[in-house]
Amino acid sequence: xxxxxxxxxxxxxxxxxxxxxxxxxxxxxxxxxxxxxxxxxxxxxxxxxxxxxxxxxxxxxxxxxxxxxxxxxxxxxxxxxxxxxxxxxxxxxxxxxxxxxxxxxxxxxxxxxxxxxxxxxxxxxxxxxxxxxxxxxxxxxxxxxxxxxxxxxxxxxxxxxxxxxxxxxxxxxxxxxxxxxxxxxxxxxxxxxxxxxxxxxxxxxxxxxxxxxxxxxxxxxxxxxxxxxxxxxxxxxxxxxxxxxxxxxxxxxxxxxxxxxxxxxxxxxxxxxx
Numbered sequence: 001x002x003x004x005x006x007x008x009x010x011x012x013x014x015x016x017x018x019x020x021x022x023x024x025x026x027x028x029x030x031x032x033x034x035x036x037x038x039x040x041x042x043x044x045x046x047x048x049x050x051x052x053x054x055x056x057x058x059x060x061x062x063x064x065x066x067x068x069x070x071x072x073x074x075x076x077x078x079x080x081x082x083x084x085x086x087x088x089x090x091x092x093x094x095x096x097x098x099x100x101x102x103x104x105x106x107x108x109x110x111x112x113x114x115x116x117x118x119x120x121x122x123x124x125x126x127x128x129x130x131x132x133x134x135x136x137x138x139x140x141x142x143x144x145x146x147x148x149x150x151x152x153x154x155x156x157x158x159x160x161x162x163x164x165x166x167x168x169x170x171x172x173x174x175x176x177x178x179x180x181x182x183x184x185x186x187x188x189x190x191x192x193x194x195x196x197x198x199x200x201x202x203x204x205x206x207x208x209x210x211x212x213x214x215x216x217x218x219x220x221x222x223x224x225x226x227x228x229x230x231x232x233x234x235x236x237x238x239x240x241x242x243x244x245x246x247x248x249x250x251x252x253x254x255x256x257x258x259x260x261x262x263x264x265x266x267x268x269x270x271x272x273x274x
Contacts, residue, residue, distance in 0.1 A: 025098035054111040117157025130238035
């Protein structure tokens with residue numbers, strides 16, 4: 001009888017331990033504005049995004065192997081929001097996708113990689129430099145410049161990952177990059193140029209020794225020794241700049257959440273599957 005009661009209690013409490021499932025729908029968009037017009041101090045370079053173990057959000061087969069299921073478009077719920085963005089001159093939707101996942105924690109849920117928009121790989125190298133620019137060799141480079149090997153490959157307008165997981169509460173974390181072509185000033189040459197003597201102020205340079213006696217200025221005859229100044233020459237080059245979008249947000253099931261950025265945005269809705 002005692003064993004029967006224990007078994008009955010386990011059966012009654014079983015739903016509280018059952019695996020929960022959620023439908024996740026995400027829209028990522030960019031703002032149609034010049035980054036230079038935004039009053040923001042953008043870093044010159046962004047650290048590389050750690051995509052180790054990331055799975056493409058568009059790879060149905062690999063997602064299925066990880067326990068995730070891509071949802072068909074007839075089950076999407078944010079179509080109205082997507083259409084408003086698409087029909088607005090100030091925005092450009094880059095990605096819209098939905099999937100079903102369980103209530104796994106951060107360590108068990110995969111990073112879902114998003115790649116969308118233009119592919120700049122034909123025009124720029126991986127380091128952001130233009131393929132139209134002449135390559136700088138070690139012989140022609142300014143002092144202190146270390147040339148690097150130029151690597152080609154896909155360079156999507158949007159790249160990075162999103163991860164949704166449960167840790168007592170629902171969370172989303174993003175590490176995305178928006179790439180935009182632009183221009184930058186690059187040091188081309190550093191040259192030491194003598195300063196004309198007639199432009200120098202004829203002043204004596206004196207010092208005092210430890211004994212207190214004066215030492216004379218350094219001169220050649222009656223003329224002050226010529227000085228030098230460094231002249232730097234710059235050029236303007238095309239450059240593919242990356243703007244980071246890294247956030248972590250706690251969410252509520254069933255609500256639409258908006259993650260903001262000066263150049264882009266993300267709309268997400270997580271709905272529990274009954």
